[in-house]
Structures are given as structure tokens and as C-alpha cells.
């Protein structure tokens with residue numbers, strides 16, 4: 001990606017000076033700067049932040065490779081082509097990639113920098129750092145389906161593979177943030193719903209998050225858009241499951257809503273709603289920074305995995321694998337990371353741990 005810097009720049013807007021502070025890398029040029037483009041490349045436990053500075057030239061006397069900063073693995077700089085000078089910051093800690101052009105000066109904000117216009121936003125974004133208080137919370141993650149239960153499928157992908165791939169990413173993100181994480185499955189293994197909820201029941205988890213992907217039904221309802229994010233939490237309203245006495249909680253059959261409420265407590269219902277709202281909001285705001293994502297809203301249903309747990313529980317339908325454009329994104333590892341970062345942010349928001 002970085003080409004040799006013997007390319008002759010077609011501009012004389014030379015880099016004059018470089019300086020590093022604890023929060024930013026500062027570059028000063030001969031003339032005022034034009035466009036700077038920023039993008040990221042993810043991989044190997046770090047994110048490469050690439051800045052293409054247009055109409056800028058690198059003299060061979062300037063170098064930034066010796067700079068060291070917290071959360072940065074390497075600083076690199078090269079003449080990318082005749083018009084573009086490219087700076088790469090390899091970050092091992094979360095960094096927004098914010099930058100500021102003021103005349104001849106370009107400021108690139110590093111990890112752990114709090115400089116941003118929107119104070120509220122930065123609070124959430126700083127969540128990527130490690131917080132020791134998070135170790136008191138154990139998040140139980142559930143990759144939907146598995147083994148002979150493929151879940152929804154289209155000619156593009158099977159749900160069980162998507163959910164596993166996303167859940168493993170979420171696990172990594174949460175662990176880096178400091179949470180304890182348990183998985184109902186970490187490989188392509190069949191589990192029935194009772195095995196799943198027994199797993200949750202028998203462990204000391206704080207919250208339960210089940211990851212799924214959706215498929216449009218064969219018989220489509222007119223006017224319904226089969227695309228986008230849906231977050232579910234438990235509702236006992238119109239619960240056929242309870243009416244038909246198909247709910248077993250702590251080994252006992254549940255006969256009515258009130259019996260269920262007595263057993264589980266209103267606390268779980270209330271907290272599940274809180275968690276669902278936090279995850280829903282944060283996935284949308286985080287993912288939409290880079291991608292378009294359709295919002296199908298927060299829904300309430302009596303899914304088995306939501307009924308049969310004693311801890312706050314939500315089910316995330318990440319998108320429709322029957323939708324051509326959406327499934328393309330869902331299969332993309334960067335999109336998956338974005339989605340799961342949003343879920344993780346929602347969890348931080350739920351706990352108030354930024």
C-alpha cells in the first residue's frame with residue numbers, strides 16, 4: 001500500500017514541520033491544504049488509519065517513523081503518487097480518526113484524545129478503552145442456530161455461519177473492553193433451545209444477548225420492507241407459549257403471565273427493555289457512520305430464549321440475508337465488526353460504563 005517515496009511530487013507544497021503531542025500528530029505544510037481523505041483498514045488486532053493529503057509533497061528529510069504514542073503501533077508516511085502524500089497511523093487502541101485542517105496545519109487526533117466537537121458522542125466512543133469495572137459483568141452471548149440447525153438461509157449464506165462469525169467478533173470486542181464473556185457455542189455445534197437456556201440458567205451471567213439474522217418469508221406482506229436491524233425483548237402480551245403452557249422455567253411449567261412474573265420478577269422485563277433500547281440506538285448510530293442501515297425498530301416477542309432466562313435478555317436480528325444488498329454487507333467482516341461494536345457500545349451504555 002505504501003509506495004516508495006522516490007515518486008516525484010508534482011506540487012511544491014512541501015511538508016515543512018512535524019510534531020507529536022500526547023493527543024495528536026501535527027503536520028505543517030508550506031501552503032494551505034486542500035482535501036484530506038481518511039479511511040481505515042482493519043486486521044491483525046489493529047486498525048490502520050490512512051490519511052491521503054491532496055496536493056502535498058514529502059521532502060526526503062522528513063520522517064515520522066520514530067514517533068511513539070500510546071495505542072499506536074507505527075507511524076508511516078510516503079509520497080503515494082504525484083499529488084498525494086499518505087500518512088498511516090496503525091492504532092492498537094480505539095481511535096476515531098478525527099482530523100482538523102487549519103490553513104497550513106493538519107492535526108491528526110490519536111487514541112485517547114478527547115478532542116471532539118460533540119461531547120456526548122466522544123463519551124461513547126471512548127468506550128473502546130479498557131475499564132476495570134467491566135470485569136464484574138459477565139455477558140453471555142448466543143450465536144443463533146448451529147450444526148444441523150442452519151437457521152435462515154438464502155443462496156448467499158447460512159444464518160448459523162453469520163451468527164457465529166459475528167458473535168466471536170463481539171466476544172473479542174467485549175473482552176478487550178474488560179467484560180467477562182461466555183458463549184453458548186463457539187463452533188458449528190447443534191444446540192436445542194433448552195440446552196441454550198439451561199446453559200444461561202446454570203451460569204452466573206449478568207445479561208444475555210442472542211445474535212441472529214433474518215429472512216423474508218416466502219409469502220411476503222405487501223408494504224413490508226424485509227431489510228434492516230430489529231432488536232427484540234420479551235413481551236408476555238398475547239403469548240401463545242404461556243397460554244399453551246409451553247413455558248418451563250426453573251423446571252416448572254408456567255401457567256399464566258402472573259405466575260411467570262412472580263417467578264422471574266418484573267426486574268428482568270424492565271431491564272431487558274432498557275438493554276434492548278441501548279443496543280438498538282447504539283448499533284444504528286455507530287453503523288450509520290460508515291454504512292446505510294435500515295431501522296426496523298425495537299420489537300417485543302416471547303421467543304423461547306427470551307422467556308427462559310432469568311437475566312435481562314435481548315435478541316438482535318442483525319439484518320436480512322434474503323436482501324441482496326444487505327447480505328453483501330452482512331458477509332463483510334468490516335460490517336460485522338461495525339455491528340458488533342454498536343452492540344458493545346449499547347452494553348456500555350446499559351451499564352453506564354464508558
Ligand SMILES: [Zn+2]
Pocket residue numbers: 144145151152159212213
Ligand atoms: Zn435465527
